[in-house]
Amino acid sequence: MNTRLYNLGKLRQSILVIMSILLISTIIWKLFITKNKIIAKDYLLLASISPDIIIAFQQNKPELWKDYVTVITAGQNLTVESKENLLNTILIQLDRGIDFQELNWYGIDKNIRKSAQYYRTLFDKYSVYTPGKYLFPLAQTCYYIDTYGADREGGLRSHQGTDLFDKKGTPIFSVCQGTVEKLGWNRLGGERVGVRGKDGNYYYYAHLETINQDLFISKEINKGELIGTMGNTGDAITTPVHLHFGIELLNGEWLNPYPLLKVWEYQRFDITAKNEWCYFGLIEKTI
Numbered sequence: 516m517n518t519r520l521y522n523l524g525k526l527r528q529s530i531l532v533i534m535s536i537l538l539i540s541t542i543i544w545k546l547f548i549t550k551n552k553i554i555a556k557d558y559l560l561l562a563s564i565s566p567d568i569i570i571a572f573q574q575n576k577p578e579l580w581k582d583y584v585t586v587i588t589a590g591q592n593l594t595v596e597s598k599e600n601l602l603n604t605i606l607i608q609l610d611r612g613i614d615f616q617e618l619n620w621y622g623i624d625k626n627i628r629k630s631a632q633y634y635r636t637l638f639d640k641y642s643v644y645t646p647g648k649y650l651f652p653l654a655q656t657c658y659y660i661d662t663y664g665a666d667r668e669g670g671l672r673s674h675q676g677t678d679l680f681d682k683k684g685t686p687i688f689s690v691c692q693g694t695v696e697k698l699g700w701n702r703l704g705g706e707r708v709g710v711r712g713k714d715g716n717y718y719y720y721a722h723l724e725t726i727n728q729d730l731f732i733s734k735e736i737n738k739g740e741l742i743g744t745m746g747n748t749g750d751a752i753t754t755p756v757h758l759h760f761g762i763e764l765l766n767g768e769w770l771n772p773y774p775l776l777k778v779w780e781y782q783r784f785d786i787t788a789k790n791e792w793c794y795f796g797l798i799e800k801t802i
């Protein structure tokens with residue numbers, strides 16, 4: 516009888532241990548998924564910021580670009596009157612050299628203030644727009660437009676990257692530091708290289724003519740290291756030579772790389788911004 520009770524007790528204990536392990540694993544897994552979702556949401560917000568605004572302020576306010584871009588972006592969907600109020604209240608303080616954390620938000624809607632403060636934290640948390648952290652993938656400027664989301668294969672799928680056009684054989688360089696995760700042929704991408712960046716994102720270079728022979732899976736790769744050369748392999752066989760560049764976030768979602776490329780292009784080649792931002796009165800004027 517005692518042995519049976521002892522065994523039952525042991526069984527109960529084992530079940531409890533197993534259930535606790537399962538519960539803890541589920542919690543850890545959910546936290547992991549949630550964290551990746553938040554990071555992905557942050558990157559989507561970053562990619563929604565106008566690259567022209569970032570470039571204009573990196574050019575004109577190199578020390579304070581994060582503050583200015585934050586305020587302009589937080590006010591972009593406001594009515595003309597509220598926008599004027601925000602810009603006149605906050606940007607004047609920034610012009611006077613007041614630190615972002617010390618700004619006086621009196622008279623500004625609480626939600627706008629919160630949104631601005633969130634944008635500002637993003638620029639410190641993620642270095643995707645910070646000069647010197649990432650690199651435009653070609654050694655010269657080239658033709659590319661924003662075709663993210665455009666129909667492909669008659670609407671069966673959408674375009675999940677940016678196509679950069681240049682001559683066959685144009686060298687392509689890694690935009691960031693990371694580890695080679697995929698290498699070689701796939702049906703759509705042709706010769707392709709996938710790099711897991713130090714930031715956790717997956718950087719995808721497709722339709723290559725050749726892959727750098729020094730690369731292998733799990734090799735550490737530096738920013739600026741040769742990925743391969745431009746071609747039109749895979750489903751690009753009928754199209755002009757181009758690099759398909761994609762960025763996959765930790766939750767499996769593909770980010771629009773176009774705004775990032777525009778900023779990296781400016782940082783690498785000092786291409787001047789098209790717009791001059793006039794923040795007193797109404798927002799932008801095109802010159």
Ligand SMILES: [Zn+2]
Pocket residue numbers: 674676677678758759760
């Ligand atoms: Zn493409």
